[in-house]
Amino acid sequence: MNERTHIRTGFRRGTRAAVAAGLVLATVAVVGGCARGHGRGGFIGGIGGGSDHTVSAPSYSYSPTPDPYETPTYEPSYSPSPTPETFDPDGRSDVDGxxxxxxxxxxxFSYTVSVTNPSTSDTFSYDMAVNWMKAKPADGKAYGLHQRSIVVGPGDTETYTARYTVNQASVGQFWFTCQITRAQKTRM
Incomplete structure (x- = not known):
């Protein structure tokens, strides 16, 4: 019986010795593989050996997060000041016929004239002149003239009919045009 026990014990010792020898060989192989180096790669896990491995470091990007307690900065905004109204004494652009x-x-002759004051604050007096002119031939001859002054408040429109009566009993056939020849504007 001693012999069997001895054999088992020996067998166990033999197994332990074989395992220990394997570990020693593995350690030597690992250390030998690392010590040898490959120059082109590195060692990644397990036992190093014949294959080359390249390790690259992960890349990270950083974007700062705004501080929720930081007071935001504001750029001041400016609105342009209103442009002052320009005054043109020639008020023909304010008149329509x-x-x-x-x-x-x-x-x-008759002609309806509308005068619109574009100002939002000033009242104007318009010194108006309406002419009925010869059209064929247009030689600059006037058949009649109507003059009038009219006062128009800020933003208002005043309308009137200019008239001119011909003194002749019979005028025959003629061609004519109506023209606003003057609309002199003054502040009141």
């Missing part, structure tokens, strides 16, 4: 006509029964 319509209904250029001649009545044979009344022997009268």
């Amino acid at each position: 319509s209904g250029c006509d001649y009545s044979e029964s009344l022997r009268q």
Whole structure:
């Protein structure tokens, strides 16, 4: 019986010795593989050996997070100051005409004139002149003239009809145009 026990014990010792020898060989192989080096790669886990491995470091990007307690900065915004109203004494751009006509029964020219004051604060007086001019041939001859002054408040429109009566009993056939020749504007 001693012999069997001895054999088992020896067997166990032999197994332990074989395992220990294997570990020693593995350690020598690992240390030998690391000591040898490959120059091109590094050692990654397990036992190093014949294959080359390259290790690259992970790349990270950093973007700062705004501090929620930091007071935000504001750029001041400026709105332009209103431009002052310009004054042009020639008020013809404020005037519009319509209904250029001649009545044979009344022997009268007529023209409806609308004057709009573009100012938001000033009242203007318009010194108006309306001419009925010869159209064919357009030689600069005037058939009639109407003059009037009209006062228009800020932003208001005033409309009137300019008239001119012909003194002749019969004028025959003629061509004419209506023209606003003057709209002199003054502040009140």
